[in-house]
Amino acid sequence: xxxxxxxxxxxxxxxxxxxxxxxxxxxxxxxxxxxxxxxxxxxxxxxxxxxxxxxxxxxxxxxxxxxxxxxxxxxxxxxxxxxxxxxxxxxxxxxxxxxxxxxxxxxxxxxxxxx
RNA sequence: UAAGUUAACCGAAGGGCCGCAGUCAUUACUGUAUAUCCUUUCUAAUAUAUCUUUUAUUUUAAAAAAGGAUUGAUUUAAAAACUAUUUUAAAGGAUAUAACUUAUAUGACUGAGGAAAGUCCGAGCUCCACAGGGCAGGGUGCCGGGUAAUCCCCGGUAGGGGUGACCCUCAGGAAAGUGCCACAGAAACCAGACCGCUUUUCGGCAGCAAAAAGUCAUUCCGGGACCUGCAGUUAACUGCUUUAGGGUCCAGGCAGAUUAAGCUUUUUGGAUCCGAGAGGUAAGGGUGAAAAGGUGAGGUAAGAGCUCACCAGAGUUCAGGUAACUGAGCUGCUGGGCAAACCCCGCCUGGAGCAAGUCCUAAUAGGGGAACGUUAAGGCUGCCCGCCAUGUUCCCGGGUAAGGACGCUAGAGGUAUCAGGCAACUGGUACCCAAGAUAGAUGGCCGCUUGAAAACAGAACUCGGCUUACAGGUUAACUUAUCCU
Numbered sequence: 001x002x003x004x005x006x007x008x009x010x011x012x013x014x015x016x017x018x019x020x021x022x023x024x025x026x027x028x029x030x031x032x033x034x035x036x037x038x039x040x041x042x043x044x045x046x047x048x049x050x051x052x053x054x055x056x057x058x059x060x061x062x063x064x065x066x067x068x069x070x071x072x073x074x075x076x077x078x079x080x081x082x083x084x085x086x087x088x089x090x091x092x093x094x095x096x097x098x099x100x101x102x103x104x105x106x107x108x109x110x111x112x113x114x115x
Numbered sequence: 116u117a118a119g120u121u122a123a124c125c126g127a128a129g130g131g132c133c134g135c136a137g138u139c140a141u142u143a144c145u146g147u148a149u150a151u152c153c154u155u156u157c158u159a160a161u162a163u164a165u166c167u168u169u170u171a172u173u174u175u176a177a178a179a180a181a182g183g184a185u186u187g188a189u190u191u192a193a194a195a196a197c198u199a200u201u202u203u204a205a206a207g208g209a210u211a212u213a214a215c216u217u218a219u220a221u222g223a224c225u226g227a228g229g230a231a232a233g234u235c236c237g238a239g240c241u242c243c244a245c246a247g248g249g250c251a252g253g254g255u256g257c258c259g260g261g262u263a264a265u266c267c268c269c270g271g272u273a274g275g276g277g278u279g280a281c282c283c284u285c286a287g288g289a290a291a292g293u294g295c296c297a298c299a300g301a302a303a304c305c306a307g308a309c310c311g312c313u314u315u316u317c318g319g320c321a322g323c324a325a326a327a328a329g330u331c332a333u334u335c336c337g338g339g340a341c342c343u344g345c346a347g348u349u350a351a352c353u354g355c356u357u358u359a360g361g362g363u364c365c366a367g368g369c370a371g372a373u374u375a376a377g378c379u380u381u382u383u384g385g386a387u388c389c390g391a392g393a394g395g396u397a398a399g400g401g402u403g404a405a406a407a408g409g410u411g412a413g414g415u416a417a418g419a420g421c422u423c424a425c426c427a428g429a430g431u432u433c434a435g436g437u438a439a440c441u442g443a444g445c446u447g448c449u450g451g452g453c454a455a456a457c458c459c460c461g462c463c464u465g466g467a468g469c470a471a472g473u474c475c476u477a478a479u480a481g482g483g484g485a486a487c488g489u490u491a492a493g494g495c496u497g498c499c500c501g502c503c504a505u506g507u508u509c510c511c512g513g514g515u516a517a518g519g520a521c522g523c524u525a526g527a528g529g530u531a532u533c534a535g536g537c538a539a540c541u542g543g544u545a546c547c548c549a550a551g552a553u554a555g556a557u558g559g560c561c562g563c564u565u566g567a568a569a570a571c572a573g574a575a576c577u578c579g580g581c582u583u584a585c586a587g588g589u590u591a592a593c594u595u596a597u598c599c600u
Contacts, residue, residue, distance in 0.1 A: 003554075040554095049232090050573055058135090058558045065134065066559080092559070 003039055010040055013080045020105045024087040024095070027102040028080040037073060039064055040080040048088045056083055059092055063099050074108050 017030030032038065041060060043053045060081055067073055087095070103109060 052572095054573065055558085062134070062559045093562095096559095 003041075009038075009078065010042070010080060013040070013078050017078070017080075018106065020102050022098045022102055024084055024090060025098050025102060026082040026084065027106055028082070029106055029108065030078050031076055032078045037068070037075055038078050040078070041083070042080060043083040044085075046085045047083055052088060053083075056087060056090075056095075059095055060099065063096050067099070067103065073103070077108065079108075 013028045013030045017028045019026060019028045021027070039061075041057050043056055045053075047053055047056065060083075081099075
């Protein structure tokens with residue numbers, strides 16, 4: 001999985017991309033010119049200390065890895081997740097539901113007819 | 116058994132399926148190198164002919180020969196071309212080889228903490244030209260030891276707390292100097308006199324004392340009302356008693372006694388009293404965090420270490436201890452706190468930090484104008500000295516800040532054991548190597564199994580400490596209390 005690293009990439013997504021939000025997460029996405037999806041995670045210190053934030057980031061990565069493998073996400077997007085303060089201490093299953101909800105809301109899954 | 120004290124340690128383990136990072140191994144493909152062969156181009160050299168066969172280029176110059184033969188035909192020199200062979204270099208292709216290179220493939224191994232945290236001390240390492248001197252500044256502070264070093268650790272001393280095991284301490288100097296001590300209180304530092312106590316001087320006579328004179332019935336007398344037993348010092352006991360004794364109140368009388376007391380007046384006095392002044396005093400009162408050693412006795416006008424005894428403190432001598440300090444004797448009578456106020460004394464101390472810094476590759480720039488100027492500005496923490504290297508500053512214009520490697524994890528390392536030391540710690544021997552990323556790797560699921568899986572918390576150059584956070588648990592030694600033997 002490729003991640004967004006530079007600040008300018010994040011800024012580009014925020015400025016020109018689309019967004020959807022849930023109670024715990026905010027999703028931004030924007031088409032890129034590559035054949036892969038790239039993901040960025042933004043978790044502020046309000047959410048928790050280093051261990052907490054690290055754990056949320058790892059869980060999100062795991063969820064996305066699974067979704068890419070099983071559910072056929074559309075390809076060619078830069079996707080940024082912003083974690084809200086409420087998400088501190090959230091269980092894995094609820095986090096997963098949130099991500100799926102946001103992906104479907106954003107229309108990032110391939111349609112069945114196309115498959 | 117209960118309640119504690121101290122020290123050390125653990126911080127889940129295991130299984131299955133996916134996933135991440137690093138290292139190593141193996142290869143595929145790719146690349147590279149070498150060898151051989153082929154093709155093309157290029158360079159150079161030789162030959163272009165007498166021999167077996169076939170063929171017999173062009174130009175120029177010179178010389179010779181011949182009229183024979185043949186379609187054609189002499190020799191020499193120079194130049195050119197063609198062809199052939201060999202050779203040089205380059206490009207392409209094919210094949211083969213390889214301790215070569217390489218993953219996104221496959222496999223194996225390894226992969227956060229006791230605090231990784233706070234960044235509070237101390238070091239290593241790197242750069243600042245050298246890392247220099249003085250002053251300033253900063254740090255530190257009982258004594259001895261440990262260590263690379265420390266504000267750390269160990270042992271001891273002193274003071275304080277606890278029945279005790281044990282714990283706590285920011286623990287140099289207040290007779291070097293300066294300063295501060297609010298409020299309260301008379302007085303807060305050369306101590307002090309508010310009350311009190313006391314000596315003395317002056318005045319006074321309301322009171323006091325003495326004397327004299329006068330006067331009076333609230334004194335005496337009985338009566339009434341109400342309350343109560345009373346007397347013999349208490350008790351025992353005895354006596355008396357309701358017509359008594361005592362007390363309170365009321366109205367009346369003036370017969371006696373005026374001695375005494377009272378009252379009035381007068382005089383005198385200063386031991387007493389009142390007022391004022393001048394001293395003495397630090398015992399007592401009260402204030403305060405703190406009041407000039409404490410208690411008792413003597414002493415004194417009253418007091419006071421004024422004197423004595425004991426206690427506390429100070430100085431000094433001796434003894435013990437490396438030392439902090441401890442113990443004993445003697446002298447003399449003794450005045451606080453704050454140094455986390457300035458300060459003094461001893462010791463230590465250059466700055467910045469791995470985004471330190473070094474190397475490689477690629478790219479770009481090193482242009483113009485103005486002002487000042489050989490002592491000015493800059494660097495070496497501040498100032499002075501000393502040193503270094505150099506024009507400096509401003510404006511305009513242009514460019515870059517990209518990637519990779521090292522630093523980077525083998526170290527004041529760990530584990531075991533032996534020796535020295537009370538201990539911290541040191542030394543020897545043997546064995547082991549255990550994250551190293553660069554937007555940053557440890558995750559998810561199986562509501563798996565173990566009684567529950569839950570705390571605080573995520574490496575970023577590396578160590579030694581300290582501090583703070585922390586669910587639950589383990590071990591050892593010791594203390595106190597109760598019970599049993």
